[in-house]
Amino acid sequence: MTSKNIHCWLWLRPEIALVAMLGLYCGQADGAESQALLASGFAPSAELPADAQDLFLDVRLNEVVTGQLAHFRLHEGKLWASPATLRELGLHIAAEAPPVMALDTVAGLLVDYDVARQRLNLQAPVALLDRPTAHLYGQSLLNTAPPEVDAALRGLTLNYNLYGQHSAGQYTLSALQEWRLSGFGPGLWSNSLTSRRTDSGHNGTTHESVRLDSSWFLDFPDSMHSLTVGDSLTGALPWSRSTRIGGIRLNRNFALQPYRVTAPLMLFQGEAALPSTVDLYINGLRQSSQEVQPGQFEISSAPLLNGLGQAQMLITDLSGQQRSVEFSLYGVPRLLQEGMADYSLELGAVRLGYGSESFDYDNDAMLSATWRYGLSNTTTLEAHAEASGDLHLLGGGGNWRLGERGGVLNMALASSSHGSLDGEQMALGYQWNSRFFNASVSSQRRTQGYRDVASLHGGTLSRSSEQLFLGTNTRWGNFGLGYVSQDDFEQRSSRFVNLSWFRSMAGAASLNFSAIMDLDDSNDTTYTLSFMLPLGRKHQMSSSVRQRQGSTQLSTNLSRHTPMDEGGWGWRMEAASGETDTLRAQAEWLGTYGQWVAGFSKQEGGSTASYAGLDGGLLWTGKRAYAMRKVDEAFTLVSTSGIPGVPVKLENRLIGTTDEDGLLL
Structure with a gap:
């Protein structure tokens, strides 16, 4: 090896230089073995002479450190490498490539050899990169794993609502209570009932109590299933009806994983030649910001719109160069992802x-089954079945996204048999939404013999119903036109047309006009014009005028919004004049331990009605009782290990501070 060769080796990393010097020493004893060591990775080739210089270089590809010391050979000022070496670095090299390739012969590849640092900088176009497509996820999809939940808090919870009213010499007091028991075995026990007492003076006093629902619930968050034993509602689709039953229900419950996206994801594809930052915007609002490496990538994002929209990917590489990629898209939240089932x-x-x-x-026993399945990201199939006594019902349908921007078509057919009666139901609809125009039409028709379980117990069915809506957003406001009709089997029909206009104004004020016309009675048309003006963050003033059949009603409303997180005061005052003069006032307070409300209403020539209400919750756990607000879904007991006065926030909103024992419910 020449002195020039020795000089180049001394610039290598210490461990490589040591290997090189050992090679020189061994070469004095056995030159053939030394040459085999330095030429590892190369097949014998007549293109390079035996004295070509071997180099192990630190390689950077498109400004990304590969972390590899790759083997090259230097001959007559050109760097050579084997196809295997180039493939390991992430380049796409054809299978029929020669055993040894000069780097400057690879089409599109730019080579910068830094002799001082023994570093090789390669710049390749995206088409030359041999890397799998990087799969990225929008911000709304990053935390979709179900949260870890401890065992249910052992305790007894009471939700209560007390309401009293006095009007025309009659007193009414009602109470609604719901009891929940948790932590004693799996699941949650619940029982609710209502009581009512009425004192009508000389007509006497009546009292009644009615049980509403008694159930046992068991949730499976990992698989998103819920089991209910007791009173519940059956599942339903837009073209079927729910029924209250007592029995067993097993259903898919996506609410157990609130961050799980069920609608088809929007997929955005792009490529970058250098390490870059990709910002995704949908309708001008940034949805996510991602770091990407050179190569092709795709971003999956939740469907944050319903209808036609515009997406933009802004790609900024490390040199500051920016380029924009535009996409047109159509979001359909009612569809399911491909392969996802709901039942x-x-x-x-x-x-x-x-x-x-x-x-x-x-x-009679009753059986009900409801099923939805994402056949593809553009097609969701539906099915529903009911059986009770001699009633049998079976139906199926689906929702289809038409092309990339063609809107959504839905259709369903159902057939029933009840004794000697047979009937069919057909439903058909179409929707198309965009930022500037909306359109929807739906129709549902039944034959006279069609029955479902609800109709056997007083739930009437119409012969036909149609709905049509057209809306447009312009610089002069939002305009809408609607049509609704319904016919029953007694040849009675109802047909209405609705015209509307809404305009946002300076200072968050708004103006709204509507006209509702009864097509079966030309004299029955209602016109309403209303104006709303916010007065700061919590106060609001509104006025409206309504005219119907020659009668005009004017009303003015002034209110203060009740803060739902930190609590506080709220109130509302309303005065109306016209056909009936009315005065109403109400005050309410939302605190840590519940909410109360009180108010009155007075009509000209009539009596004054007054009322008051109180609702909240009580929890008994750990040999202690807690007062709290009404619990709708769940509650949390926050402990700071005895430290009082610690502020607690929920999604960056202050909801309270811990008490003297370091607890907040």
């Missing part, structure tokens, strides 16, 4: 007289 299965007996009877159920 509900129920077996039990129909609940009768809900709200007036405590234990009244139908004698």
Whole structure:
């Protein structure tokens, strides 16, 4: 090896230089073995002489450190490498490439050899990169794993609502209570009932209590399933109806993973030659910001719009160069992702007289099944079945996205048999939404023999119903036109047309006009004009004028919004004049331990009605009782290990501070 060769080796990293010097030493004893060591990775080639210089270089590809010391050979000022070496670095090299390739012969590849640092900088176009497509996710999809939940807090919870009213010498007091028991075995026990007492003076006093729902719930967050034993509602689709039953229900419950996206994801594809930052905008609002490496990439994002929209990817490389890629898209939240299923299965007996009877159920068993399945990201299939006594119902349908921007078509057919009656139902609809124009039309028709379980217990079915809506957003405001019609089997029909206009104004004020016309009665048309003006963050003033059949009603409303997180005061005052002069006032307070409300209403020539209400919750756990607000879904007991006065925030909103024991419920 020449002195020039020795000089180049001394610029290598210490460990490589040591290997080189060992090679020189061994070469004095056995030159053939030394040459084999330095030429590893190369097949024998007549193109390079035996004295070509071997180099192990630190390689950077498109400004990205590869972390590899790759083997090259230097001959007559050119760097040579084997196809295997180039493939390991991430370049796409054809299978029929020669055993040794000069780097300057690779089309599109720019070579910068830094002798002083023994570094090789390669710049390759995206087409020459041999890397898998990088899959990235929008910000809304980064935290979709179900949260870890501890065992249920052992305790007894009471939700209560008390309401009293006095009007025309009659006193009414009602109470609604719901009891929940948790932590004693799996699941949650719940029971609710309502009580009402009425004192009518000389007509006497009446009192009644009615049980509403009694159930046991068990949730499976990992698989997103819920099991209910007791009173519940059956599942339904837009073209079917729910029924209250007592029995067993097993259903898919996506709410157990609130960050899980069920609608088809929007996919945006791009490429970058250098390390870059990709900002994704949908309708001008930034949805995510991602770092990408050189090569092709795709970003999956949640469908944050319903209808036609515009997406933009702004790609900024490390040199500051920017380029923009535009996409047109159509979001359909009602569709399911490909391969995703949603279903509900129920077996039990129909609940009768809900709200007036405590234990009244139908004698016949009832079976219901509802199913939705994402056949593809553009097609979601649906099916529904019911059976009770001699009633059998089966139906199916689906929702289809038409092309990339063609809107959504939905269709369903159902058939039923009940004794000697057979009937069919057909539903058809179409929707198309964009930022500037909206259109929807739907129609549902039934034959006279069609029945479902709800219709056997008083739920009437119409013969046909149609809806049409057209809307447009312009610089002069939002305009809308709607049409609704419904016909029953007694040849009675109802047809209405609605015209609307809404305009936002300076200072967050707004002006709204609507006209509702009864097409079956030309004299029955209602016109309404309203104006709303916010007065700061919590106060609001509104006025409206309404005219119907020659009568005009004017009203003015002034209110203060009740803060829902930190609590506080809220109130509302309203005065109306015209056909009926009315004065109303209401005040409410939302605190840590519940909410109360009180108010009155007075009509000219009539009596004054006054009312007051109180609702909240109580929790007994750990040999201690807590007062709190009404619990709708769940509650959290925050502990700071005895440290009082610690502020607690929920999604960056202050919701309270810990008490003297370091607890906040």
